Amino acid sequence: MAKLQHRYVCQTCGAVTARWGGRCDACGEWNSIVEEIPREAAPGGLAKTGGMSGKRRAGRIEFVGLEGPAAQEARRPSGLAEFDRVCGGGLVPGSAILIGGEPGVGKSTLLMQVAAALGNPEGPAGPATVPGGSPTVPGGSPIAYISGEEAVEQLRQRAHRLGLGAARVELATATSVRDIVASLDTPEPPPAVVVDSVQTLYIDTLESAPGTVSQVRASAQELIRLAKRRGFALLLVGHVTKDGQLAGPKVLEHMVDTVLTFEGERGHPFRILRASKNRYGPTDEIGVFEMGDEGLREVANPSALFLSERQDNVAGAAVFAGIEGTRPVLVEIQALASPSPLATPRRAVVGWDSARLAMVLAVLEARCGLVFTGKEVYLNVAGGLRIGEPAADLAVAAALISAVSGEAVPPGTVVFGEIGLSGEVRAVGRSEERLKEAAKLGFERAISSRRRDNGGRKKAGAHPGLEIQEIAHLNDLIEILAPQAAGRIARRAARTAADEFN
């Protein structure tokens, strides 16, 4: 008999090693490596091992041309606009969606609300959105909600608390994939199935514990295969844990059609749903929710929410006019620069890229003479939003200039633009939309890069009530925001230059 080989699997990325280690070489995660007992064959899921007599004959693959009928994409919107937007307009039958997030962020709450909205007979979830699309999913068919984490009574209690007691959602508690597949493998399965969470599932042919990479992968694969075959939308919950005790959603990302992450800062009521992969829609959309006593409330105007706690006339803050997906979103960027006793002062960033902050700091020092040596720098995007756009550079610079000069950015000002290494301010896309949103929210002034929308042709639309200052260099920003400091900086720069020369 072959000796049973030990293998160690990183629960974050799924990398397999022969020896245990404290840190995964593949993804760099600490304490994520766990021993798993291998099976002789590749994970076969529910298929019986060794049950087939003789070798299977190879079949021929049938090739077809591109012409011919294409499947009508019949989407099923839930009616929760923020959720539908992130999914690309609604759930696609037969597709698998993974919803990842830290425990307690609100995944179960979100999916209970989505399930209830989908199963609401009077709700907006009607038949397919595409005219002529398959009417196999008429509005009002009950949605299946399978939980491996909570008892049916608990689920019911939550639904009642959310005011969803009348929705057509069928609850069940199950963790065995064999049972789940047997129950759903019918000619008329529910149009959508929620499974909360993938880490509680197990397949009895595998020896490893639920939550390990092999179990999570095989269980998900089995359910996804069934969803494709029977044409129901599958919503899988995946916990993300820092300590690597559970296999992370990363190991499933390539198997599902859509990966959504549900994010939120602890202590903040805001929750952001983001698509990081989507075979059926865009990936840069966000959905914004607010967690309250009655569950998640959709936030249709995120700018107003992100700016709700803003105070005018505070040094170190600037409002950035950003774009998230199809929507403009205004958000406050806060900076703090404080003297540091450390040889290497701290730089900490929440909600933005720390390498990008280092670049903006370096450009402000080298090209504009602002001094951050000996200062700790903290940067925060208010409200728990994460910004990925380079267009935020100029707003970050504005917050930093205001923080070191002590002069507040004039109230009612929005800022956007990308910064280059020589201190030049570069044009960014979709500036008209940014300005329009700022004007809509009552802002009076915009400091921006030169506007070059529309494929390079300069297009400067007017925005009533909004004074627009287009700038070409960071020095112009300092002139506008801190004219006195600009004078000081210029004198200091001249002095240093003279000192160096002498």
Ligand code: TYD
């Ligand atoms: P939950 O959906 O259970 O999170 P997850 O499934 O991601 O682990 O939500 C947990 C948190 O949400 C919990 O701390 C309580 C809070 N919550 C509310 O604030 N209001 C509500 O109406 C509900 C249902 C939950």
Ligand code: MG
């Ligand atoms: Mg949960």
